[in-house]
Amino acid sequence: MASHEFQPLQGMSDIHAPEIYLWRMIEERARTLFNSYGYEELRTPSLEKLSVFKRSIGDATDVVQKEMYAFKDRGDRELALRPEGTAGTIRHLAGLGEEGLNSRVFYIAPMFRCERPQAGRKRQFHPVGVEATGVPNPLADAECIALQQNLLEAWGLTGSTIKINSRGTKEDQKLIAENLRELLEPVRSDLCEDCQRRMDENVLRVIDCKNPTCKEIAATLPEMRSFMTQESQDYLNTVIETLSEMGVAVEYDRSLVRGLDYYVNTVWEITHGALGSQNSIAGGGRYEIALGKKGVPGVGFAMGIERVITSLEACGITAEQFAPKGGTWLVSLGADALIENMKLARELRNQGVRCGMELAAKSMKAQMRKANREGVERVIIRGDEEIAKGTVIVKDMAEGSQEEINLRDVIV
RNA sequence: GUGAUUGUAGCUCAGUUGGUUAGAGCGCCUGGUUGUGGUCCAGGAGGCCGCGGGUUCAAAUCCCGUCUUUCACCCCA
Structure with missing residues (x-):
């Protein structure tokens, strides 16, 4: 930075x-x-x-x-x-x-x-x-x-x-300006420097000056609408x-x-x-x-x-409060699981599920940590065993519980 | 444009009257035996100390310039 x-x-x-x-x-x-x-x-x-x-x-x-x-x-x-x-x-x-x-x-x-x-x-x-x-x-x-x-x-x-x-x-504004100038002229020297300049350039601005003295003077003026x-x-x-x-x-x-x-x-x-x-x-x-x-x-x-x-x-x-949260994180154990999860992620995303996964081969611990940080609701874990059986392990992150279900039951 | 103010790891900040290899917390990474997060423990990575000049044996520290931050004036959303 x-x-x-x-x-x-x-x-x-x-x-x-x-x-x-x-x-x-x-x-x-x-x-x-x-x-x-x-x-x-x-x-x-x-x-x-x-x-x-x-x-x-x-x-x-x-x-x-x-x-x-x-x-x-x-x-x-x-x-x-x-x-x-x-x-x-x-x-x-x-x-x-x-x-x-x-x-x-x-x-x-x-x-x-x-x-x-x-x-x-x-x-x-x-x-x-x-x-x-x-x-x-x-x-x-x-x-x-x-x-x-x-x-x-x-x-x-x-x-x-x-x-x-x-x-x-526009006509009113001319009248207002004329009247204000006339009323302010006698006290011109009491106004702040900026307002003395404003009197010539844009008298209306004298009315909303923050300077205390100018405020006092402005308060003595008739309201703009009276003109x-x-x-x-x-x-x-x-x-x-x-x-x-x-x-x-x-x-x-x-x-x-x-x-x-x-x-x-x-x-x-x-x-x-x-x-x-x-x-x-x-x-x-x-x-x-x-x-x-x-x-x-x-x-x-x-x-x-x-x-x-x-x-x-x-x-x-x-x-x-408006950040996206929830969704699914895919954990892959091994090169085959990585590819299989790429395919699964695509299907889930097509269904509108917010779904993420680690694309590099990382330890399960690292993948789980990432899932936790992303704040997902569930994690789907797949390794060689699950792929062979056609199942996945679904873990509920809030509960900490998990179960093994058929792959086809993941995709509704 | 005027007047103040800030700048040190990804983030929030320490850093004493200039003096060795610049620190902390958080975060991050890796571990704590085979494939399990949030807690805990251990280790690790990461810094042109905004940038450029100058003073000095020696500068994150002093001086000048510059960029940037924040705030006020002016003006406006």
């Missing part, structure tokens, strides 16, 4: 057993649930034209400006590894014409961001996300959040909180009320903003206490993404599998 010759790149990891079984559980249950909601799986390329991300995520966002793996290929084309899933998904859907403007798709795929790794942040990370396109409808937003709630339940994850807010329409049109306020209220009807608990959070440019109206976030500084396991929201001539309206979310796993582990859910 010390030699970096065998290490993956910084912030990237090999996902192997037993952890992989937790990944598979998460992915399988997500696919099943998405299917029940009528979502189709979509796999877009990991590499896209840089412009796909610039236009949808926002040219000025940190994600685009300093976090993307962007480069020119041999043909001098500007490309980037996807830093998130929505842009590529919408690129695909927009290309479908009318049909794409009313679709439901999900993805489970690696994304890349060249940042300094830290708890809950890898350079290659794996969100599971959904996108539902269609004209803005608060019921669609509510259903999307309800789906997410179902997903958490399916995984067995408890102790998370769903926070919700609205950023209003929105009545229609926008009603939209948010309908989402919250619908969720309440459906029995999904959400928490209105006036300081929730989220960073990507494409968000309009509803935005939400799911946090979990086990996570540390990067405490959000999921983010979502309604968006309006301009690609080509038309804007694609939709709603969606992304949940980081790495962060979900950290949260699950805090709930006492481990990968070992």
Whole structure:
């Protein structure tokens, strides 16, 4: 492990057993649930034209400006590894014409961001996300959040909180920004350095600054929604009320903003206490993404599998619980038995039995030790005697008992 | 990008103020009489002490660089 010759790149990891079984559980249950909601799986390329991300995520966002793996290929084309899933998904859907403007798709795929790794942040990370396109409808937003709630339940994850807010329409956002700047200007020098910068670049972010002084100042500001049109306020209220009807608990959070440019109206976030500084396991929201001539309206979310796993582990859910166990181990005594067991293993495996055997000539003791470590339920022992008689010895590993039976009785 | 932090056997870690052949536990392998696991006992294999420079008679130990780990800021999943 010390030699970096065998290490993956910084912030990237090999996902192997037993952890992989937790990944598979998460992915399988997500696919099943998405299917029940009528979502189709979509796999877009990991590499896209840089412009796909610039236009949808926002040219000025940190994600685009300093976090993307962007480069020119041999043909001098500007490309980037996807830093998130929505842009590529919408690129695909927009290309479908009318049909794409009313679709439901999900993805489970690696994304890349060249940042300094830290708890809950890898350079290659794996969100599971959904996108539902269609004209803005608060019921669609509510259903999307309800789906997410179902997903958490399916995984067995408890102790998370769903926070919700609205950023209003694009027009509202302009008004909000203007008003906030005006209100903040007199106290500009009291804000932290970052927030003074944010005032010019992205005022909304001042609202969710962690700095105590900024927090105090933010608390004195009117809620964002007070600058929105009545229609926008009603939209948010309908989402919250619908969720309440459906029995999904959400928490209105006036300081929730989220960073990507494409968000309009509803935005939400799911946090979990086990996570540390990067405490959000999921983010979502309604968006309006301009690609080509038309804007694609939709709603969606992304949940980081790495962060979900950290949260699950805090709930006492481990990968070992999902590791395959049981099955049969074949012990061979002598060269003939080895070949005979190769044939028997094949038949058992064809029947779906998890079946293993040592392929090299090893002592019986070594073979039994291996069987024990594999955690199999039974061991089948064969030597020259048994082959001559057409029998096998079957040993129950938990009981320690064994009996000799006919070979043909092994294969049901 | 900024600021800390880590790096010694497969894994978790010891390694004293620089000083002989670098240790432990777990794991692994082989045995404990003919073909029987999990417990026990005995033995064994396995280390460019992250990498590259430097200081020194002497470096795992001190200095510099580099890569990596972990954590925080920024930002986000």
